[in-house]
Amino acid sequence: MSNAPFTPGQTITMAHGSGGKAMHQLIESLFVATFDDPQLSQLEDQARFYFAEMTGAGDRLAFTTDSYVVDPLFFPGGDIGQLAVTGTVNDLAVGGARPLYLSCGMIIEEGLPIETLQAVAQSMKRSAETAGVSIVTGDTKVVPRGACDKLFINTAGVGVIPAGIQIEAGGAKPGDAILINGYLGDHGAAIVDARGELAMESQIETDCQPLNHLIADMLAVCPDIRCLRDATRGGLATVLNEFAAAGNCCMQIEEQALPIRTEVRGICEILGLDPLYLANEGKLVAVVPAQAVDALLDLMRAHPAGAHSAAIGCVAGAPAGRVLIKTAFGSQRIVDTLIGEQLPRIC
Amino acid sequence: MKYVDEFRDPERAAALQQRIKHLAAQIFARRGRPLQLMEFCGGHTHTIFRYGIEQLLPDSIELVHGPGCPVCVLPRGRVDDCVALAQRPEVIFTTFGDAMRVPGSRQSLLEAKAAGADVRMVYSPLDALALARKHPSREVIFFALGFETTMPSTALTVLRAAGENIGNFSLFCNHITTVPTIKAILDSADMKIDGFLAPGHVSMVVGETPFHFVCDHYHKPLVITGFEPLDILQSLWMLLRQIHGGYCSVENQYSRVVASGGNDAGLNAIHQVFELREYFEWRGLGSIDHSGVRIREQYAAFDAERKFSLVNLQIADPKSCQCGEVLKGVIRPWQCKVFGEQCNPQKPLGALMVSSEGACAAYYNFGDQQALIRLREENGVSV
Numbered sequence: 001m002s003n004a005p006f007t008p009g010q011t012i013t014m015a016h017g018s019g020g021k022a023m024h025q026l027i028e029s030l031f032v033a034t035f036d037d038p039q040l041s042q043l044e045d046q047a048r049f050y051f052a053e054m055t056g057a058g059d060r061l062a063f064t065t066d067s068y069v070v071d072p073l074f075f076p077g078g079d080i081g082q083l084a085v086t087g088t089v090n091d092l093a094v095g096g097a098r099p100l101y102l103s104c105g106m107i108i109e110e111g112l113p114i115e116t117l118q119a120v121a122q123s124m125k126r127s128a129e130t131a132g133v134s135i136v137t138g139d140t141k142v143v144p145r146g147a148c149d150k151l152f153i154n155t156a157g158v159g160v161i162p163a164g165i166q167i168e169a170g171g172a173k174p175g176d177a178i179l180i181n182g183y184l185g186d187h188g189a190a191i192v193d194a195r196g197e198l199a200m201e202s203q204i205e206t207d208c209q210p211l212n213h214l215i216a217d218m219l220a221v222c223p224d225i226r227c228l229r230d231a232t233r234g235g236l237a238t239v240l241n242e243f244a245a246a247g248n249c250c251m252q253i254e255e256q257a258l259p260i261r262t263e264v265r266g267i268c269e270i271l272g273l274d275p276l277y278l279a280n281e282g283k284l285v286a287v288v289p290a291q292a293v294d295a296l297l298d299l300m301r302a303h304p305a306g307a308h309s310a311a312i313g314c315v316a317g318a319p320a321g322r323v324l325i326k327t328a329f330g331s332q333r334i335v336d337t338l339i340g341e342q343l344p345r346i347c
Numbered sequence: 348m349k350y351v352d353e354f355r356d357p358e359r360a361a362a363l364q365q366r367i368k369h370l371a372a373q374i375f376a377r378r379g380r381p382l383q384l385m386e387f388c389g390g391h392t393h394t395i396f397r398y399g400i401e402q403l404l405p406d407s408i409e410l411v412h413g414p415g416c417p418v419c420v421l422p423r424g425r426v427d428d429c430v431a432l433a434q435r436p437e438v439i440f441t442t443f444g445d446a447m448r449v450p451g452s453r454q455s456l457l458e459a460k461a462a463g464a465d466v467r468m469v470y471s472p473l474d475a476l477a478l479a480r481k482h483p484s485r486e487v488i489f490f491a492l493g494f495e496t497t498m499p500s501t502a503l504t505v506l507r508a509a510g511e512n513i514g515n516f517s518l519f520c521n522h523i524t525t526v527p528t529i530k531a532i533l534d535s536a537d538m539k540i541d542g543f544l545a546p547g548h549v550s551m552v553v554g555e556t557p558f559h560f561v562c563d564h565y566h567k568p569l570v571i572t573g574f575e576p577l578d579i580l581q582s583l584w585m586l587l588r589q590i591h592g593g594y595c596s597v598e599n600q601y602s603r604v605v606a607s608g609g610n611d612a613g614l615n616a617i618h619q620v621f622e623l624r625e626y627f628e629w630r631g632l633g634s635i636d637h638s639g640v641r642i643r644e645q646y647a648a649f650d651a652e653r654k655f656s657l658v659n660l661q662i663a664d665p666k667s668c669q670c671g672e673v674l675k676g677v678i679r680p681w682q683c684k685v686f687g688e689q690c691n692p693q694k695p696l697g698a699l700m701v702s703s704e705g706a707c708a709a710y711y712n713f714g715d716q717q718a719l720i721r722l723r724e725e726n727g728v729s730v
Binding site: 262265266269271272327328329330331332333334336339 | 398402576
């Protein structure tokens, strides 16, 4: 019957994507049961919202999408499901939006154990609860072996931006300060570590966490935050280069002010990677008016998502469009956008 | 971080900087022209740019960034051979990560991988050997690359493969040697170098003795140098001390790692597996006698060049490329006609723009672009 539980060791087959009984069983007993959302349970082809629910929260809709293809699916401190919810929540939140609803599109390679899919779905549900969002609509496709790598997830998200909030990549002004909410590079290092190619003794966990609650608190203290992005792929260096280019100004950071875990520095030393370019999944970079720094840092450090927050530099007028880092020796160098993938140096 | 932070201490750096300024001023007063000091190794170049060490030095010291980046100096014909090997359906081609982006005449290994070749990144030749054990029906080729630093690990891997009778493992050997290359630089007519920072990790294997000819025959001071910023500053000061004192010798700043006799086990493995080639082609420098090694006849079964009879085409560098002059200190990277314009890290024309350890790429990535453009204009190089 359609609601019969799955047998242990059962795997996804092409039948689970065929539109027939197997697909309905998968959707109802796995996704609908796990996500447990009244909208989703209707099994309509779309989720429906009343304007009235939203207009009270703000005056603009924010809408975003992101796809998740991480390998391995499970890594220290997280998994692809957590990433798929948190990443999209954070993309909404850094625009100042209050995230409300997510979609979930699953592209599954045949042969994936159903237990794996269940674990991923449960992780998505937990992450959605933590962030305070609902997964309200979804889609499932199964592709033949080799046509995708185990599991790809796409999530789209809708949120509402409160009136008066204006956060833009080009909003930085000379004299502003640059803040970050904790250790850099944990996610990137955790993924390198989890691929098991290095056999490291210590385990680094991903920093994957939703930023929407922290950002809402920050905006309450400082509504005129100028720029805000989450430093995912390409790391801090990429975000700062985007701010510098969009704002036609110079981002100046201090090497000694950057919060980086010893273990992450160690992995970078061994492999010749630069933590400035390592991915994060729970780190925001904020450009804020200088007078707001103390109040913001107090608030951020008291928040669970920002215990190791730090002021890492300031905005200058020139050289416009550039990111400069001041080394511990007092010399300066340019931090450029990464060309291609970061590859380990050989010697 | 232990064993790292001690060698990056800003106060000690400032003290060394003062000593360097003091000696450099006295030397400049006597000579009337700046000193040119070469760091041979790409690892040193990387440290110098990463920590902005050039900005800490007086104008009377010019650093010349040498050819010691094995990825940069790999000729395009050899990369083409890599791609040809990787494209064979039975082959798993394994390589260190930063060799994947080096352009051949048609493709890099990254591009070949995207087009379907089975190219895999490894951290050690032993990882490649493990792949050979795991896939007995495939031929696993390891792209052996680097100076004497990486030679022992490759040699030991071949010895282990021979010991285990693994028949589906081979090397594409592109190892190069340090000493003949320093000699070739010293012999070139337009050479102006006043002293050398010698590569610390190569020295860890070969020891101090092979470098004595630099002092004995060419009368240039040489200091074996570590890779942290304080290592570089201290070694520069040691070079200045020799120049100021009017003597030259091989000094070992990196004594915490380098033993004067080198590493016997490593050297024995190298000699057992490899022999010198008559010559080897370098991107940017041309052919240099005895500057590469190949696998000895005894281990021919592990030599991809013999196994797959490679084309080994020589493809000349583009005419506009001035890497050779940069490598010898005749011009500075930003004085090259194509620097930053036709030649940049996205589309490198010359060797030195290829890897982040190449001098030109380092200037391009870490340098003050505005200042470089100003310098080019002052020196009459059209931008």
